[in-house]
Amino acid sequence: MSEPLKTEKAASSSGLKMMSRATYFREAALKNIFLLCAVLAVAAVGLIFVFTMARGWEVVKDPGLAAFLGGTEWSSSLGRFGILPLINGTIAVTLGALLLGAPLAIGTAVFLSEIASPRMRSIVRPAVEMLAGVPSVVFGFFGLVMIRPVVAELTGGMGFGTLTASVILAVMIVPTIATLTEDALGSVPPGIREASYAMGATTWQTIYKVLLPAAKIGIIDATILGMGRAIGETMAVVMVAGNAPQFFKGLGAPIATITSQIVIDMSYATGTHKTALFGLAIILFLISMGLVALVRALSRLNTKKA
Amino acid sequence: MTPLSGAARPEALEGAAKFTVRDLDFYYGDFHALTGMNIDVRENSVTAFIGPSGCGKSTFLRCLNRMNDLIPGTRIDGTITLDGEDIYGPGVDPVDLRRRVGMIFQQPNPFPMSIYDNVAFGPRLHGIKKKEELDQIVEQALMRANLWKEVKDIMERGGLTLSGGQQQRLCIARVLAVQPDVLLMDEPCSAIDPTSVQKVEDLMAELKSSVTIIIVTHNMQQAARVSDETAFFLQERQGEPAELIEFGRTAEIFTSPHDRRTEDYITGRFG
Incomplete structure (x- = not known):
């Protein structure tokens, strides 16, 4: 004191x-x-x-690393906890989502950044951002009621499966990829855009020969983050995927992903089964850490180049 | 020849006019930026545009390759002809015009791709795909831009790895690769080092036998060094459109200008 x-x-x-x-x-x-x-x-x-x-x-220890990582069957009643079908399901659904969603999102971003009038932009951009705020259970419900019947018609099954899940996820990842791609296009120096037009390039040539290559790394970043979102999404997938832990058998066949399997099993799992679910969580952790590391490595590459 | 209002003085001209501008007014939305411009730019010469900042030199330059079309809300009155053809006429494709009228900017702006791809960009737009043909065009353009010796062994390196002055010459090579008739240069030397300035100026002297050059510059010594004719622009009062005050042979403009405002500017009394 x-x-x-x-x-x-x-x-x-x-x-x-x-x-x-x-x-x-x-x-x-x-x-x-x-x-x-x-x-x-x-x-x-x-x-x-x-x-x-x-x-x-x-x-x-139990079921053992080989049986866990290399097992081709996930069945709690038989005590088999092989994650390959789930990994396969996650890859199938995510790939489908990217194939459908990434072009849609990149197209949206190009439209917003290069083509839309300021008025048009002020309508489309908030709409895209709003998409990011829709709760996933709503997406799932929408998929169940609107997409599933269409897919059932197309594939001849019940409509629960890879295609329905991919379509829903594709829409869900659009805001992530579109927003980040638009940022990447926006950070291309304006002089480059001008130079291209001054060389006698049309708008389309400027976009695909100059701007998209210049923003390439940012767009890959955006796509990886969208991929992360697709891999991690659970609720909407559970509602439409059919949740059968089996290998990909066609676009209309039921499938399960790592996340959806955790949700389906967690309420009743005990013992080894429960341990296996935590094992799945570790796998998810490693995947998302890998994606984050990839994005960071890419952005380092980007700053080095510039 | 009809008597001209404004500043173009036909007696200063010899040889064919490349660009002929008559009674040009230019608007950015409601803002009246340029008024009553009349000028004849002679073929295969260097014409300098000088004047204080914000006096419409660049705006006028960008009318000549219709770059202003890219800015929403711009409007033009009057006529601009290139080799007697109205460049704002109906059916004229601005994209095609820009292939004939190349442009160099203040900030060197190579594309983020290799040196080779930068120069091959224009020819590829024209649909030239054959490797040998492209190689030849690229080499020629780089030689004309006095950059070949420095980059011939590093063609696959990124254009952005070059120094500022080299980047600017790369941009010039990129434009020359499409064989333009006219080269518009918007303060091409204000962002590069003095040695490079020298190289770009030498280049202009070499190029003018085959290309008509129009350069906007803030540097009056540069205008005096490189140009055959000089145009002086001035916006007399804030909010009023800029005008072309005087246009004539460079030697005359710098030694015995007709207009007092030109003299005031050249002797450094304002601007």
Whole structure:
């Protein structure tokens, strides 16, 4: 208590005003509060990771790493927990979503960035952004009621399966890919656009010969993040995929993904089954970490090139 | 020849007019940017546009290859002819016009692709696909732009890895590869180092035997060095359209200008 007193004395003896104790404590407190926010966010990720690892690592003992990673059958009643059909399902659904969604999203971004009038842009852009805010259960419901019957008609089955899930996911990833692609196109230096037009290139030539190549890495980034979204999406997929953990048998055949299988099984799983579900969570973790690393590597490449 | 209003003085001209501009007014939406422009740009010469910032030099330059068409809400009155043909006439394709009237910008703006692909860009737009033919065009264009020696062994390197001055010469080569009649240069030297400026100026002297060059510059020494004729632009009051005050032989403009405002500008009394 004697120290602050001393400071006050020193302050009065010199002409400069010293920082008051209240200011000092407020500044220090604010700094620590923000630090705490950051630490909590990181801690949440760390905690989930540690927890998932702790519960899931036993898959190496039972059912055993080879049976888990290399198994071709997922059946809780038979006690078989091979994840290959689920990986296969995830890949099929994600690939389908990208094939349908990425061109749609990139086309939308090109339209917004290069073609649309400001008025048109002010209508389309909020609409695309709104798409990102629609809850996934609504997408799933929409798919169930609107898309599934069409797919059933086309493929001759019930309509639950890869195609329906892909269509729904394609729409869901459009906002992610479109927004980021538009950013990438927007960050192409305007001089390059002008140079292309001044060389006698048409709008179309400017877009596909100059702008899309120049924004290539940003567009790949956008697509990877869209892919991450498709891999992680659960609710909408569960509602339309048919949820049969089997290998891809055609666009109309039921399928299950890593995420959908966790949801379907988690309410009743015990013992090895439960461990296997945590094992699936670890796989998901690794996939998304891999995607994030890929995006970071690409953007480093991009800054190096520029 | 009919007497001209404004500044074009026909007695200053010898040889065929490449561009003929009559009574040109230009608007950005409601803003009246240029008024009453009359000028004849002589073939195979260098014409300099000088004047204070914001006096419409670049705007006028961009009327000549219809780059202003890309800005929504712009409008033009009057006529501009290239070799006697109205470039704003019905049915004229601005894309085709821009292949004949090339443009160099203030900031070097090579595409983010290899040196070779930069120069081959225009010919490829024209549909030239054969490798040998492209190789030859690329080499010739780079030689004409005085860049060949520096880049002939690094053709696959990115255009953006070159220095600023080299990038600008790469842009010139890119334009020359499509064999334009006219080269519009919008302050081509204001963003590059002095050695490169020298190279670009030498280049202009070499090129003018085959290409008509129009250069916008803020540097009056440069205008005096490189140009055969000079046009002085001025916006007298804020909010009013800019005018072409005087146009004539460069030597005359810089030694005995007819208009007091030209003299004031050249002697550094304003701008």
